[in-house]
Amino acid sequence: MKMKTDALTPELLSKLNAYWRAANYLSVGQIYLYDNPLLKQPLKLAHLKPRLLGHWGTTPGLNFIYAHLNRVIKAHDLNVIYITGPGHGGPGLVANAYLEGTYSEVYPNISQDTDGMQRLFKQFSFPGGIPSHVAPETPGSIHEGGELGYSLSHAFGAAFDNPDLIVACVVGDGEAETGPLATGWHSNKFLNPVHDGAVLPILHLNGYKIAGPTVLARIPHDELEALFRGYGYTPYFVEGDDPDKMHQLMAATLDVVTADIRRIQREARANGFKKRPSWPMIILRSPKGWTGPKMADGKKTEGSWRSHQVPMGDMSHPGHVKVLAKWLKSYRPQELFDKTGKLRSELAELAPKGERRMSANPHANGGLLLNDLRLPDFRDYAVKVVKPGGALGEATRVQGEFIRDVIKRNSANFRVFSPDETNSNRWGAVFEVTDRCSTAEILPGDDHVAPDGRVMEVLSEHQCEGWLEGYLLTGRHGFFSCYEAFIHIVDSMFNQHAKWLDVAGKIPWRRPIASLNYLLSSHVWRQDHNGFSHQDPGFIDVVANKKAEIVRVYLPPDANTLLSVTDHCLRSRNYVNVIVAGKQPTPQWLDMDAAIKHCTAGIGIWPWASNDQGGEPDVVMACCGDVPTLETLAAVKLLRKHFP
Amino acid sequence: MINVVDLMKLQPQSEHPHGLSDKDFDTLFTKDKPIIFAHHGYPMLIHRLTYRRTNHKNIHVRGFKEEGTTSTPFDMVVMNDLDRFHLVADVIDRVPSLGPRAAYAKQALRDKLIEHKQYIAEHGEDMPEIRNWKWSNPK
Numbered sequence: 001m002k003m004k005t006d007a008l009t010p011e012l013l014s015k016l017n018a019y020w021r022a023a024n025y026l027s028v029g030q031i032y033l034y035d036n037p038l039l040k041q042p043l044k045l046a047h048l049k050p051r052l053l054g055h056w057g058t059t060p061g062l063n064f065i066y067a068h069l070n071r072v073i074k075a076h077d078l079n080v081i082y083i084t085g086p087g088h089g090g091p092g093l094v095a096n097a098y099l100e101g102t103y104s105e106v107y108p109n110i111s112q113d114t115d116g117m118q119r120l121f122k123q124f125s126f127p128g129g130i131p132s133h134v135a136p137e138t139p140g141s142i143h144e145g146g147e148l149g150y151s152l153s154h155a156f157g158a159a160f161d162n163p164d165l166i167v168a169c170v171v172g173d174g175e176a177e178t179g180p181l182a183t184g185w186h187s188n189k190f191l192n193p194v195h196d197g198a199v200l201p202i203l204h205l206n207g208y209k210i211a212g213p214t215v216l217a218r219i220p221h222d223e224l225e226a227l228f229r230g231y232g233y234t235p236y237f238v239e240g241d242d243p244d245k246m247h248q249l250m251a252a253t254l255d256v257v258t259a260d261i262r263r264i265q266r267e268a269r270a271n272g273f274k275k276r277p278s279w280p281m282i283i284l285r286s287p288k289g290w291t292g293p294k295m296a297d298g299k300k301t302e303g304s305w306r307s308h309q310v311p312m313g314d315m316s317h318p319g320h321v322k323v324l325a326k327w328l329k330s331y332r333p334q335e336l337f338d339k340t341g342k343l344r345s346e347l348a349e350l351a352p353k354g355e356r357r358m359s360a361n362p363h364a365n366g367g368l369l370l371n372d373l374r375l376p377d378f379r380d381y382a383v384k385v386v387k388p389g390g391a392l393g394e395a396t397r398v399q400g401e402f403i404r405d406v407i408k409r410n411s412a413n414f415r416v417f418s419p420d421e422t423n424s425n426r427w428g429a430v431f432e433v434t435d436r437c438s439t440a441e442i443l444p445g446d447d448h449v450a451p452d453g454r455v456m457e458v459l460s461e462h463q464c465e466g467w468l469e470g471y472l473l474t475g476r477h478g479f480f481s482c483y484e485a486f487i488h489i490v491d492s493m494f495n496q497h498a499k500w501l502d503v504a505g506k507i508p509w510r511r512p513i514a515s516l517n518y519l520l521s522s523h524v525w526r527q528d529h530n531g532f533s534h535q536d537p538g539f540i541d542v543v544a545n546k547k548a549e550i551v552r553v554y555l556p557p558d559a560n561t562l563l564s565v566t567d568h569c570l571r572s573r574n575y576v577n578v579i580v581a582g583k584q585p586t587p588q589w590l591d592m593d594a595a596i597k598h599c600t601a602g603i604g605i606w607p608w609a610s611n612d613q614g615g616e617p618d619v620v621m622a623c624c625g626d627v628p629t630l631e632t633l634a635a636v637k638l639l640r641k642h643f644p
Numbered sequence: 645m646i647n648v649v650d651l652m653k654l655q656p657q658s659e660h661p662h663g664l665s666d667k668d669f670d671t672l673f674t675k676d677k678p679i680i681f682a683h684h685g686y687p688m689l690i691h692r693l694t695y696r697r698t699n700h701k702n703i704h705v706r707g708f709k710e711e712g713t714t715s716t717p718f719d720m721v722v723m724n725d726l727d728r729f730h731l732v733a734d735v736i737d738r739v740p741s742l743g744p745r746a747a748y749a750k751q752a753l754r755d756k757l758i759e760h761k762q763y764i765a766e767h768g769e770d771m772p773e774i775r776n777w778k779w780s781n782p783k
Contacts, residue, residue, distance in 0.1 A: 625684025
């Protein structure tokens with residue numbers, strides 16, 4: 001498709017470029033400057049930070065995309081959040097939040113004047129300041145940029161059940177080499193334009209990682225295009241290094257993809273879901289470290305891996321300060337900021353207003369939008385237990401009936417995620433009220449598969465975890481049901497989410513979100529048929545490493561305790577709740593009344609299995625988990641037989 | 645007999661908001677009696693969570709010790725010494741006051757475990773007394 005070359009008037013082109021220069025200036029300032037933020041004095045070594053940290057390479061591209069998204073948000077009144085796959089480009093996202101005013105609203109000390117700018121620069125990657133990556137501290141972010149690979153999964157999770165939202169997701173070409181990201185592209189087979197929002201993937205090829213080239217930047221154009229057509233997207237290429245040409249091309253492309261998204265949604269919403277649409281995506285190829293120094297120490301820097309972090313790290317080296325001064329001045333800061341250090345009003349006008357600013361969009365502070373679940377009374381699902389051991393039950397099957405009714409009562413803000421284990425973990429009851437979600441081909445023999453299903457099954461634990469995190473971070477609720485042994489696949493994603501919750505919980509403007517709930521079933525003790533590969537109870541060891549304020553681990557021994565724990569977890573906020581429970585028919589120990597009391601205490605004596613009333617025991621038998629509980633009770637019975 | 649639903653109860657109150665106070669922990673677990681702890685996961689987790697408790701030295705944890713294969717449900721716990729017979733043997737080893745009956749009981753437990761292995765090797769499923777086991781309170 002031939003793109004227009006005059007999407008922007010000369011005046012708008014010039015302003016948009018100036019806005020981009022401002023974001024780039026503030027990004028470089030954050031990486032290098034301790035003082036002298038607007039270069040009112042000649043730049044000296046003393047104005048620089050003693051340790052230079054951060055990542056320049058990806059940042060100008062992120063700023064370029066951001067400025068252009070601002071334009072289409074304003075032009076078409078779009079509701080957009082921005083996910084930064086290359087999250088190490090933290091300075092860029094902070095710079096944009098500052099330019100839009102959001103940053104000063106949530107951190108008044110970082111004001112829109114020269115002093116505020118100095119503090120903005122100093123705090124970046126500085127003790128007592130902010131991280132170098134996009135982090136919970138960054139307004140507008142739901143995606144920490146440290147560990148790469150999850151941007152697309154987070155983006156789609158955010159888009160589910162958010163019909164008006166467009167999630168712009170920048171995917172770095174380094175990140176694109178990871179497994180989770182590779183499977184993330186397939187999320188388009190689960191997105192339903194009738195009731196979900198849109199994800200606009202922007203694959204940013206700047207060609208290099210820390211020290212080497214990236215895979216997707218080194219395959220022929222036709223292979224690259226075929227790859228994304230094969231994933232089911234319509235790719236639009238924006239490639240080059242001449243800023244003016246790139247601005248025109250990006251603007252024209254964003255107009256086209258915005259129209260594509262609206263057309264897809266309009267048709268689906270008017271006529272119902274007919275077939276999976278080919279969603280647009282953008283492949284942006286721009287130089288790494290774009291607009292940075294062309295050369296440093298006689299070596300190519302712009303357009304090279306040498307731009308990845310801090311070009312010219314050693315500033316005491318003769319000439320480096322001069323190169324930096326020239327680089328900073330190339331953005332012509334005096335044209336961008338007024339005498340007080342504030343962004344000039346004709347440029348500030350380019351940013352969207354209020355909650356349309358990507359840095360102030362409430363979807364990126366999901367707790368603001370969080371509603372309580374409408375929960376049925378869990379006691380109504382109780383297994384009748386007249387005496388301990390007097391009934392048989394399958395704990396997770398009973399829990400599944402409760403979950404079924406949670407789905408029924410919360411048809412737009414609760415979903416279940418599982419790597420194809422919903423049935424196997426005995427949650428089959430949910431299929432009485434919903435289906436497995438798929439917008440791909442559905443064949444007549446398929447069992448409960450539909451484009452509006454609320455059970456998100458894909459055989460990638462990474463994808464399930466990423467979708468659920470994105471869904472929770474934008475203010476909804478969910479449950480992840482998984483085989484116990486294979487939840488280890490997302491150990492590291494859990495780690496990152498727990499860190500996010502920990503940090504976000506200490507940021508006053510971030511509101512609490514719903515907890516991340518895991519059901520781990522098909523556990524170690526009943527994987528006797530599948531064998532050693534399926535036997536691993538170690539996820540809770542990983543979980544126990546995290547901050548106590550964040551993690552909860554429950555091992556309910558039977559169905560009624562499982563119901564009570566599940567109800568509690570669904571009401572909780574800002575935790576990671578891990579529930580380990582069996583799915584096999586086993587004796588039931590506690591009636592509902594006793595179960596509630598036992599779960600509220602969390603630990604307790606079972607008097608009916610004890611015989612030390614009124615005296616010191618000879619031995620304490622303790623247990624946690626359904627199978628150990630059964631074995632312990634059997635041991636107690638044996639002890640009574642042998643030692644009456 | 646103590647059952648734990650909320651694992652974080654085991655941690656000291658200072659380390660986790662759910663943690664039991666030392667006083668409550670001592671009341672439940674005693675200050676000096678042997679504790680046989682049958683745990684769902686790896687035994688070390690229980691030690692990690694309780695290492696500061698008064699009676700930690702007497703906590704003997706059974707759990708998954710990486711003994712696994714395709715077998716029967718009961719054999720899974722047997723392989724990891726988490727089954728009822730091993731748990732009773734653990735008690736016998738730690739409670740000297742059980743007296744002369746202990747030797748006979750231990751032999752009976754050992755015989756049961758041998759019987760179990762022979763039975764599953766032949767039949768491919770657990771012994772009926774295991775499959776059909778039921779709790780009953782003494783009359």
